[in-house]
Amino acid sequence: MAMPSGMSRTDGFDDAQRGGPRRQDRTAKASWGSVAWAVVLVALLVVLVILPLATVLFGAFWSQSPIMPGGELTLDNWEEVLTSRSFLKGVRTSLVIGVSVTLLCTIAASALAFAVVRTNLYFKRAVEGAIYVNLATSPFVLATSWIALATPHAGLLNQLPGLDELNISTVQGIVFVMVTFFVPWFYLMVKPSISTMDSRLEEAAAVHGAKPSRMVRDVTLQLIRPALLGAVLLIFVMAVDTFSIPALLGAPSGITVLPYQMYAYVYSFPAAWEKSAVVGIVLLVFAVVLLLTRDKVVGDVRRYRIVGGKGGAAKTIRFPPALRHLFSWLALGYVVVATVLPIVGLIAGAFLKYATGQGITLDALTLQNFGVLQNAGFQSSFRTTVLVMIVASFFDVALCLAVTILVFQTRIRFLSALADLLVRMPVGIPGIVLGAGLLWAYVRIPLPIYGTMAILLIALATRYLAQTFNTVSSAYLQISPELREAALVSGAGSLRIVRDIDLPLMYRALGTSLVFTMILIGGEVNSSVMVSSPNASTLPIFLFQVLSGTGNPQFAYVVALAQLALVVIVGGIAWLVGRLFIRHLAYGAQRSQNV
Amino acid sequence: MTAQSALVIDTVKKTYDGRRFALNGVSFEVHQGEFVSLLGPSGCGKTTLLRCIAGLETVSGGTISIGGRQASSAKSSLQPHERNVGMVFQSYALWPHMTVFRNVEYPLLFIERDGAKREKKVSELLSMLGLGGFASAHPFELSGGQQQRVALARALIGDPAIVLFDEPLSNLDAALRDSVKLLIRSLAREMNFTSLYVTHDRSEALVMSDRVVLMNEGDIVQIAEPLTMFEAPAGKFAGKFLGEANFFRGRILSPPSDGLVRLRTAEGLELVGTTKPGTASQNDAAVDVMIRFGHATPAKHVGPGEEGLNRFQMRVKDVIFGGELLQFVGDIVSDDAAAQPIAPFTFISTQPVAKVGDTLEIAVPYARTLVFEEVP
Numbered sequence: 019m020a021m022p023s024g025m026s027r028t029d030g031f032d033d034a035q036r037g038g039p040r041r042q043d044r045t046a047k048a049s050w051g052s053v054a055w056a057v058v059l060v061a062l063l064v065v066l067v068i069l070p071l072a073t074v075l076f077g078a079f080w081s082q083s084p085i086m087p088g089g090e091l092t093l094d095n096w097e098e099v100l101t102s103r104s105f106l107k108g109v110r111t112s113l114v115i116g117v118s119v120t121l122l123c124t125i126a127a128s129a130l131a132f133a134v135v136r137t138n139l140y141f142k143r144a145v146e147g148a149i150y151v152n153l154a155t156s157p158f159v160l161a162t163s164w165i166a167l168a169t170p171h172a173g174l175l176n177q178l179p180g181l182d183e184l185n186i187s188t189v190q191g192i193v194f195v196m197v198t199f200f201v202p203w204f205y206l207m208v209k210p211s212i213s214t215m216d217s218r219l220e221e222a223a224a225v226h227g228a229k230p231s232r233m234v235r236d237v238t239l240q241l242i243r244p245a246l247l248g249a250v251l252l253i254f255v256m257a258v259d260t261f262s263i264p265a266l267l268g269a270p271s272g273i274t275v276l277p278y279q280m281y282a283y284v285y286s287f288p289a290a291w292e293k294s295a296v297v298g299i300v301l302l303v304f305a306v307v308l309l310l311t312r313d314k315v316v317g318d319v320r321r322y323r324i325v326g327g328k329g330g331a332a333k334t335i336r337f338p339p340a341l342r343h344l345f346s347w348l349a350l351g352y353v354v355v356a357t358v359l360p361i362v363g364l365i366a367g368a369f370l371k372y373a374t375g376q377g378i379t380l381d382a383l384t385l386q387n388f389g390v391l392q393n394a395g396f397q398s399s400f401r402t403t404v405l406v407m408i409v410a411s412f413f414d415v416a417l418c419l420a421v422t423i424l425v426f427q428t429r430i431r432f433l434s435a436l437a438d439l440l441v442r443m444p445v446g447i448p449g450i451v452l453g454a455g456l457l458w459a460y461v462r463i464p465l466p467i468y469g470t471m472a473i474l475l476i477a478l479a480t481r482y483l484a485q486t487f488n489t490v491s492s493a494y495l496q497i498s499p500e501l502r503e504a505a506l507v508s509g510a511g512s513l514r515i516v517r518d519i520d521l522p523l524m525y526r527a528l529g530t531s532l533v534f535t536m537i538l539i540g541g542e543v544n545s546s547v548m549v550s551s552p553n554a555s556t557l558p559i560f561l562f563q564v565l566s567g568t569g570n571p572q573f574a575y576v577v578a579l580a581q582l583a584l585v586v587i588v589g590g591i592a593w594l595v596g597r598l599f600i601r602h603l604a605y606g607a608q609r610s611q612n613v
Numbered sequence: 614m615t616a617q618s619a620l621v622i623d624t625v626k627k628t629y630d631g632r633r634f635a636l637n638g639v640s641f642e643v644h645q646g647e648f649v650s651l652l653g654p655s656g657c658g659k660t661t662l663l664r665c666i667a668g669l670e671t672v673s674g675g676t677i678s679i680g681g682r683q684a685s686s687a688k689s690s691l692q693p694h695e696r697n698v699g700m701v702f703q704s705y706a707l708w709p710h711m712t713v714f715r716n717v718e719y720p721l722l723f724i725e726r727d728g729a730k731r732e733k734k735v736s737e738l739l740s741m742l743g744l745g746g747f748a749s750a751h752p753f754e755l756s757g758g759q760q761q762r763v764a765l766a767r768a769l770i771g772d773p774a775i776v777l778f779d780e781p782l783s784n785l786d787a788a789l790r791d792s793v794k795l796l797i798r799s800l801a802r803e804m805n806f807t808s809l810y811v812t813h814d815r816s817e818a819l820v821m822s823d824r825v826v827l828m829n830e831g832d833i834v835q836i837a838e839p840l841t842m843f844e845a846p847a848g849k850f851a852g853k854f855l856g857e858a859n860f861f862r863g864r865i866l867s868p869p870s871d872g873l874v875r876l877r878t879a880e881g882l883e884l885v886g887t888t889k890p891g892t893a894s895q896n897d898a899a900v901d902v903m904i905r906f907g908h909a910t911p912a913k914h915v916g917p918g919e920e921g922l923n924r925f926q927m928r929v930k931d932v933i934f935g936g937e938l939l940q941f942v943g944d945i946v947s948d949d950a951a952a953q954p955i956a957p958f959t960f961i962s963t964q965p966v967a968k969v970g971d972t973l974e975i976a977v978p979y980a981r982t983l984v985f986e987e988v989p
């Protein structure tokens with residue numbers, strides 16, 4: 019799955035093999051119907067993407083919070099925020115966390131990917147499994163389980179003999195949890211380039227006398243450098259933009275990152291939305307600059323594409339037994355720490371009466387915590403979560419399919435390019451900025467959106483548009499255009515072609531994309547935290563309230579388990595549907611798509 | 614436009630970017646029931662023209678009429694489904710998620726409402742193409758040749774005014790290609806459908822067609838029946854593209870009479886050759902001379918008193934066995950005792966007429982020594 023590849027674009031334009039996709043005809047004209055349709059799509063995207071951005075931008079230069087009457091354009095907000103000590107401290111914390119997470123992620127994820135793809139490591143399947151489990155685990159669930167495991171004194175790990183100093187509520191703790199959260203993303207971004215690497219190039223270097231270590235440096239690293247750099251930049255941006263984990267673990271002990279400051283400005287008294295907007299713009303500019311750099315770097319990938327690289331799959335590097343064991347156990351250690359422990363921690367936490375510092379005894383076990391399942395707040399947020407997961411993900415996939423067809427099939431050049439840009443923009447918008455922008459936009463728009471589930475839906479549908487577009491459009495580009503042209507010549511109209519040809523051939527990819535988007539949406543925090551309201555909040559936000567409020571923290575573990583269960587259910591249903599319906603529809607598709 | 618024209622292409626131009634023309638204004642007709650090939654090197658605009666005819670591209674100038682109805686002009690264009698054409702794609706473009714039956718039935722869905730009639734028609738066509746037993750198979754379960762026939766069936770099912778083929782054999786291996794070539798040809802005769810067949814392979818064009826349209830760089834070079842095009846190409850390009858030949862450059866020594874000219878090649882060889890009628894060749898005009906490999910024979914094989922032959926000595930340097938024919942490669946050498954090599958020369962024969970190192974006299978009829986005005 020190429021989900022996390024963010025802004026990099028996959029257009030079929032360089033795919034000029036015989037009978038393959040042809041370049042677009044620049045002189046052709048478009049029909050009025052398709053122009054109207056394109057205008058509607060672009061307008062929708064503008065509302066989803068540009069409206070919140072514009073609101074934040076405006077808010078940063080306005081003297082009042084948007085809920086207050088009056089106000090004027092001003093630079094005062096900037097002066098106040100940029101010179102405040104808390105802001106400077108926030109910048110430093112954000113950068114320290116961002117840089118450390120990126121660094122450790124790079125090392126861990128590329129080592130794991132390389133080991134899985136290119137070496138004779140044991141436990142490869144366990145490592146891959148753990149990667150996917152972590153990908154599906156929402157950031158709050160992960161952070162919650164580490165609270166269960168490593169709260170000072172009371173944490174489960176601190177009960178073990180010889181350990182009592184673990185404290186997850188530190189910068190190191192935050193970095194650690196974020197690394198386990200981002201490693202899967204990084205892993206999936208670099209793995210394809212490692213597996214398509216042609217070992218003949220390495221052999222050529224070896225034949226010319228390069229030593230193995232040198233070969234890795236001169237050839238192997240050079241080949242995966244664009245993918246690696248692209249991943250590094252994207253993870254850096256994502257780490258700096260993250261509200262969820264630092265807020266849950268760090269805020270109580272005064273460790274505040276910039277996204278948390280945005281949140282705090284709005285939810286403190288008196289609310290200072292305009293200052294929050296300033297922080298938002300800072301985050302936005304940071305993200306955009308880095309992602310544009312990344313686009314440049316990744317744009318060079320073509321130069322590194324291996325010419326005539328047929329066959330020659332990457333050759334396995336065989337470690338001698340001692341090293342092989344060492345590395346295998348290291349990898350397994352990672353799986354245990356990053357994936358198994360958190361789940362164990364959650365389950366254990368859910369069954370304990372209270373956190374003690376006195377070790378765990380049998381009478382500390384209880385089922386009481388599950389009483390939270392009766393809680394009205396829990397139930398309503400559970401319902402809301404299921405609803406937004408379904409509605410927003412179906413909406414996303416449908417919208418991305420429509421935009422894909424607009425971009426790759428119609429002859430409306432300007433609108434296509436615009437839609438293409440807009441749909442890929444959200445990857446560069448920090449989640450909390452998106453949430454804030456929507457909140458402030460709809461607070462003033464007299465529609466029943468602010469404070470309702472509608473705003474939550476809008477935020478969550480916008481949040482992962484870029485990733486969804488990436489998978490949907492690459493699935494679409496897999497279909498040879500001749501299959502469509504054959505239908506066109508046979509007498510089918512455009513809608514009929516989508517129904518008879520495109521959709522049946524894309525079912526499987528669309529399904530995967532749907533499930534992925536659904537799971538991401540179900541665990542989303544960064545945007546939801548801004549737009550949730552007492553009437554409409556999701557499970558992650560309920561969890562946040564439990565942990566940051568006065569309730570019994572043991573409830574949180576049950577809520578987090580419920581969140582995990584949701585992911586398992588979605589995955590299970592998808593698997594069943596895939597087995598029962600999709601398989602026979604898609605069979606053979608791969609073979610002739612590659613003709 | 615004649616009544617029996619299935620397709621009329623009139624000065625069709627096409628540019629993709631407004632600057633470079635992929636088609637520079639081409640014109641020709643395809644008659645009802647005729648099999649016409651569009652032959653030319655890669656990038657000459659064959660696919661572009663075919664796609665314009667199918668309505669998959671718009672034209673930038675000129676008109677296309679199909680079955681007597683105007684289908685394309687720079688101003689208006691019928692949609693592909695309004696054109697009544699069938700198309701066989703290079704990749705076959707069979708829909709992998711549909712059975713053979715559904716693939717073939719698909720174009721009928723838009724024409725024939727009665728399901729029973731559709732089924733009858735599809736079944737008939739499938740068995741006619743030897744696919745009767747495969748109706749419920751999926752395309753990927755078929756061999757390349759069978760897939761090819763399904764694609765053909767799908768193109769034919771709607772009784773199109775013309776069937777368009779875009780290099781349909783290029784995905785088949787050599788042996789299969791020959792049999793499918795003949796299959797398409799005999800079907801076209803039997804069912805009397807009209808075909809426009811794009812290929813860059815001269816043997817396909819020569820074997821299958823009633824007429825060949827030869828293209829180069831967006832222009833039509835020559836339109837002729839296969840044999841005519843092979844024996845009397847319009848110029849050096851056509852000569853070269855249609856078959857293997859020896860080429861010389863030379864200058865006219867005496868003006869043509871009865872279509873014959875005397876000339877001297879750049880290497881100093883004196884020959885008599887045939888020019889096309891109407892070719893205005895003055896003395897000293899620069900010309901290209903072409904002698905096909907198959908049109909030169911050892912002089913000892915021609916009757917003794919035979920007239921109208923160019924004769925020269927050749928030394929054989931290599932004999933290449935190419936299956937049914939032997940290819941003799943060597944040099945034309947000077948007549949004197951020194952036997953200096955003058956120019957490379959090759960001929961073919963079914964017999965082992967010479968060995969490596971032999972020097973022998975070669976004879977080429979004046980009528981087979983073709984002289985073209987040199988194109989700068």
Ligand SMILES: Nc1ncnc2c1ncn2[C@@H]1O[C@H](COP(=O)(O)OP(=O)(O)OP(=O)(O)O)[C@@H](O)[C@H]1O
Nearest residue numbers: 040041042629635654655656657658659660661813
């Ligand atoms: N969509 C397009 N956009 C721009 N130029 C194009 C496009 N399609 C074709 N061309 C150009 O038009 C010219 C003719 O291309 P065309 O595909 O018709 O050639 P062809 O004769 O079919 O060649 P081949 O035998 O390789 O298939 C080429 O120079 C090609 O680069």
Ligand SMILES: [Mg+2]
Nearest residue numbers: 659660661780
């Ligand atoms: Mg072509």
